[in-house]
Amino acid sequence: MNERFLQLDGVSRCFGSGHTAVLALREINFSLAAGDLVALVGPSGSGKTTLLNLLGALDRPTSGSIRLAGELVSSFSEQHAAEFRRQQVGFVFQDDTLIPELTLAENVELPLVLLGIGHGERRQRVAELLAKFGLEARQDQFPPLLSGGEKQRGAVARAVIHRPQLLLADEPTANLDAASALAVLAAIRQLAADYGLTVLISSHDPRVFEQFPRQLRLSDGRLSQAGS
Amino acid sequence: MSFWLRFALRSVLRRRRRTLITFIAVGFGIAMLIVLGAIMVGVNDTMVANAVALRGGHLMVESPPQGMDAAIAAAEHWQRAAERPEVVNALPRCSFAAMLTGQGSLRALQLTLVDPSAEAEKSPIPANLVAGSWLKTEPGLVIGDAVARELQLQVGDEVRIATAERQYRLPLVGIFHTGVQLLDAGFGYLPFSVASRFEQETAVSLTSAIFVAAGSDLPRLRQQIQAAGGEGARVYLWQEKLPEVEQLVKLNEFAMQVMILLVIAILAFGVANSLLLSVMDRYRHFAILKAIGVRPRELVVTVIGEALVICLGAGLLGTLLGCLISLGWGQVGLDIGRYTSFNPHFSINSLIYPRLVPVMVLLPQGLALVTGVLAAFWPALVAARRRVSAGMRDI
Numbered sequence: 001m002n003e004r005f006l007q008l009d010g011v012s013r014c015f016g017s018g019h020t021a022v023l024a025l026r027e028i029n030f031s032l033a034a035g036d037l038v039a040l041v042g043p044s045g046s047g048k049t050t051l052l053n054l055l056g057a058l059d060r061p062t063s064g065s066i067r068l069a070g071e072l073v074s075s076f077s078e079q080h081a082a083e084f085r086r087q088q089v090g091f092v093f094q095d096d097t098l099i100p101e102l103t104l105a106e107n108v109e110l111p112l113v114l115l116g117i118g119h120g121e122r123r124q125r126v127a128e129l130l131a132k133f134g135l136e137a138r139q140d141q142f143p144p145l146l147s148g149g150e151k152q153r154g155a156v157a158r159a160v161i162h163r164p165q166l167l168l169a170d171e172p173t174a175n176l177d178a179a180s181a182l183a184v185l186a187a188i189r190q191l192a193a194d195y196g197l198t199v200l201i202s203s204h205d206p207r208v209f210e211q212f213p214r215q216l217r218l219s220d221g222r223l224s225q226a227g228s
Numbered sequence: 229m230s231f232w233l234r235f236a237l238r239s240v241l242r243r244r245r246r247t248l249i250t251f252i253a254v255g256f257g258i259a260m261l262i263v264l265g266a267i268m269v270g271v272n273d274t275m276v277a278n279a280v281a282l283r284g285g286h287l288m289v290e291s292p293p294q295g296m297d298a299a300i301a302a303a304e305h306w307q308r309a310a311e312r313p314e315v316v317n318a319l320p321r322c323s324f325a326a327m328l329t330g331q332g333s334l335r336a337l338q339l340t341l342v343d344p345s346a347e348a349e350k351s352p353i354p355a356n357l358v359a360g361s362w363l364k365t366e367p368g369l370v371i372g373d374a375v376a377r378e379l380q381l382q383v384g385d386e387v388r389i390a391t392a393e394r395q396y397r398l399p400l401v402g403i404f405h406t407g408v409q410l411l412d413a414g415f416g417y418l419p420f421s422v423a424s425r426f427e428q429e430t431a432v433s434l435t436s437a438i439f440v441a442a443g444s445d446l447p448r449l450r451q452q453i454q455a456a457g458g459e460g461a462r463v464y465l466w467q468e469k470l471p472e473v474e475q476l477v478k479l480n481e482f483a484m485q486v487m488i489l490l491v492i493a494i495l496a497f498g499v500a501n502s503l504l505l506s507v508m509d510r511y512r513h514f515a516i517l518k519a520i521g522v523r524p525r526e527l528v529v530t531v532i533g534e535a536l537v538i539c540l541g542a543g544l545l546g547t548l549l550g551c552l553i554s555l556g557w558g559q560v561g562l563d564i565g566r567y568t569s570f571n572p573h574f575s576i577n578s579l580i581y582p583r584l585v586p587v588m589v590l591l592p593q594g595l596a597l598v599t600g601v602l603a604a605f606w607p608a609l610v611a612a613r614r615r616v617s618a619g620m621r622d623i
Contacts, residue, residue, distance in 0.1 A: 050617075058519055058616040079523065086521020099513050101238035106231075113231045114521050158520070 004067075005034040005198060006055070006166065011064035011074070013050050024050040026221045028064070032200070034165070037192055039209035040202040042218035048202035051218065052168045055200065056089045057081035069165060086114045090159030090197075092169040092188075097155045098143040104154045105130065105139035111162040129157045133187055149180030153187055160191050167192070169201040173208055185211055232526070236533030243506055250502040250538055254600070255546035257495045258592045261488055262550025265588030266558065268484045270580035272477045273442075275573045279473040280466045281352045282408055282576065285319065285437030287450055288469050291461035293324075293431035296423055300341070302434045302460055309457035310436075314444040317350040319343065320420075323435040328371070328416070329388040330379020337375065339389070339416045340435060341423055350439055352576040353404050353417060359383045360402035367422045368401035372412035376403045393427040407575025434461050473573065484588075492595045499535055500603035507531060507607040515616045524612035531611050535604030536597070543593040551589060557582045 011028040014021055025047045032038060040048050053059040054066060057073050058081075066074040068088065076084055085091075090111075098107045105126050112122040130136045133153045143151055152172055159167055169188065173181035185208060192199045201208065209215050217224050240247050280286050289306045291299070303320035310318035322341040327334050344363040348354045354362035358373055360383035369387055381387060381400050389396045398418070406412055440449060446465055454463045467474040507514070514527055558581050565578030 053617050056519065082518070082521050082523045085519060089521075091516075091519045093516065093519075097516055099235075099516065101235055101242050109231075110517075111520055 004031050005036075005069060006032040007067045008055075009065050009067075011051075011054060011061045011066060013047075013054060013059070014062040024221050025054070025061070028223050030216060030223060032198055034069075034198055035192070035196050036214060037189065037199045037212050038201070039212035039215045040200055040218060041204065041209045041215050042202075043204055046218040047221040048218055049170050050221075052170050052200065052202055055166070056091060056168050057084050086111060087162070088165050090162070090164040090167045092152070092155050092159045092167070092172045094171045095148070095151070095175045098146070098151050098158075100143050103140050103142055104135060104146060104150075107143070107154060108157045108161050110158060115162055125161060129161055130154075132190075133157050147180070148176050149183055152176060152180070152184045156184060156187050156191070160195060160197065163195055165198060167197045167199045167201075169199070171203055171205075172201065173203065173205060178207065181205075181207060232530055232533060233537075236530055236537050239506070239510075239530075240534050240537045243509075246502055246506065247538065250498060251542045251545075253498050254495050254539060254542035254596060255549065257491050258543050258546030258596055259550035259553065261491055261592040262547060262584070262589055263553050263557070263582065264487065265484055265592070266550075266554035266582035266584050267562070267580065268480050269585050269588060270558070270562070270582040271564070272480055273583060274577060274580045275476060276466070276473060278352075278573055278576050279470050280437075280439070281350070282406055282411060283470055284321075284435065284466070285317075286440045286444075286446060286466050287438040287453065288464045288466065289434055289436040289438065289453075289457070289461050290464060291434035293433050295428050296322075296426055296430050296432050297428060299432035299434055300420065300423055303436055306434065306436050306453075306457050306461060310438050310453050312449065312452065314440045314449055315438055316441055317346065317437075317439040319346050319350060319437045319439075321435045321437060322420075322423075322432045324391065324426075324430055324432045326416075327390040328375065328379060329390065330381045330385075333379055335375055335379055336414075337371070337416050338414060339369075339418055341418050341420050341432075344419050347417070350437075352406065353411075356404045356406050356576060357402045358405045360400070362402055363417060363419045365419055365421045367398055367419070367425070369398045369416055369418055370402040370404060371400065371416040372414070373403050373405040374409065374413035375416070376400070378413075391426065391430050393429055396425055398422065406572075408572045438463075476573065488592055488595065492592065492599050495596060496599040496603040499538060499600045500606055502538075503531060503535055503604050503607040504610065506534070507611045510611075511614055511618075514611045514614065515618075518616045527612045528605075528608040531608035532601055532604045535600045539597045539600030543596050546596075547589060547593050550592075551584060554582045554584050558584070 008028050008030055011025060012023065013025040014023050016022055028051065040051065042048050054061055057076050061074050064074070065072060073084065102110065108129060109122050109126050112125065127136065130139050135150060135153060138146060138150055146154065173184055176184065188199060188201065189211070191197060201212065203209055291302055299322045303322050307318045307320045320343055323338050326337055326339050328337050344365065348362055363370055383400055383403060385400045386397050387400050389398060440446065450463045450465055457463065517527065561579045561581045563579050564574065568574035568578050
């Protein structure tokens with residue numbers, strides 16, 4: 001495997017300036033190979049979400065560089081970053097992540113719409129993926145009518161429908177019961193295996209990170225431990 | 229339906245209460261503007277109809293003074309020249325200046341020779357007699373009540389008429405009151421049959437009146453009649469002879485345009501406010517959309533699409549409502565006499581019929597759409613510019 005599929009060199013992120021400046025990430029260095037499944041572990045406020053935002057080109061580091069498949073993500077313009085996200089990245093957030101105006105199927109279809117894929121192919125890929133997640137019977141429901149587990153599985157489906165290279169999940173099981181959490185994690189692991197995804201999942205829940213072979217531990221903005 | 233239009237439509241429908249309030253505000257505003265516009269057009273119609281009926285028609289044929297026979301022949305000639313499908317009535321008229329003598333006092337007057345039966349069909353003078361009766365073919369004179377009062381004349385009195393050439397005597401058969409001082413104190417009417425009593429040398433001008441069907445192209449008709457009639461007289465548009473009425477019409481239109489702009493501006497603030505609240509409610513969802521890869525300009529299009537859905541939907545319903553009210557009101561009319569009883573432009577008829585004209589129907593709808601979209605830009609930019617990481621913190 002290519003250990004340098006994702007490479008971070010000296011990445012720091014500071015919010016604010018002067019006396020009110022907060023250094024959320026300090027000199028982060030690590031690299032991942034394509035297909036890696038990594039848990040980003042750490043307490044609340046340790047910088048997990050900030051790091052995921054930087055990796056997904058939702059934010060830019062104050063210093064340092066981030067490369068994904070050879071591209072310098074940290075220097076993308078906003079336009080380029082949007083293109084990068086719609087093609088290369090899938091996001092799963094903590095909760096309330098499905099767009100309430102769209103049905104479950106339309107939410108999952110959204111990344112394909114952005115990529116300009118035709119209606120017929122979109123419908124087919126959505127149907128296949130929802131069937132894989134056991135959600136085919138719920139595809140025409142709007143998010144408020146779905147359970148928490150169904151919403152998160154739908155969010156995972158939306159994150160991978162366009163076959164991204166990188167899946168970033170920010171505490172995706174935080175508000176789920178144990179059974180739903182395990183179902184979501186199983187779905188992520190299965191998809192990673194099927195599609196060869198590189199997965200970075202943040203959590204402070206041992207049920208989550210114990211299932212991932214490699215863990216990156218963040219504490220007070222520093223990568224304090226990289227273990228497996 | 230495209231994905232984004234469906235998304236905009238659902239976003240609008242999902243916030244039913246807020247959308248309904250905005251919808252009612254925009255729709256009601258547009259409906260009322262259309263009704264007000266129709267009333268304005270109806271007021272102008274009545275004002276112009278009153279003015280042209282009293283003062284000489286939609287088109288007026290005038291010539292320099294000439295001899296009595298020549299003027300009467302010219303009146304007949306121009307009546308034939310005006311025979312066209314759009315012309316409803318062509319009233320031959322010849323006018324000359326004279327002095328009227330009453331109980332020891334004199335009054336200068338413009339006397340007009342008319343065809344009594346033709347005038348009775350169209351002119352408001354026969355319908356506004358306060359004493360006596362309208363002219364017949366027999367010799368007689370009809371004057372305004374202001375003159376009659378000043379000269380202390382009553383129906384049945386013999387009136388002495390002095391021209392530059394000599395004096396004549398005619399019985400006063402009727403007295404009219406129009407409420408227009410210029411007419412009541414300055415005009416008198418005689419039948420053509422008495423023309424032979426006057427000297428040939430009397431200086432008589434052609435002042436024929438032409439009334440046309442509503443919606444006729446007056447400038448084109450004027451050209452056609454002028455071409456058919458020749459150079460002996462000139463055909464005028466009512467706007468040229470009654471500039472004060474045209475100014476009032478334009479003043480009404482200007483006031484209406486200002487009102488439309490004011491109402492539309494208020495509606496635009498309402499739409500902007502509603503959309504801004506809607507955007508602020510959805511910071512998190514917009515952040516998720518951006519995280520998925522939606523570009524800022526696509527978010528702008530989405531929010532503007534919501535404004536379009538609101539303004540187009542409410543505009544169409546408002547237009548329909550406004551048209552229905554205006555059409556219904558146009559059938560029964562509206563008497564504004566209570567507010568115009570001392571206004572000379574409404575003295576003979578104060579009943580107005582609200583009328584729809586395309587520009588007054590389309591303008592409010594069009595402006596609402598344009599300003600609605602402009603008003604949506606600010607909320608749209610707020611949505612597009614907010615950082616994803618900041619948006620994800622909003623719930």
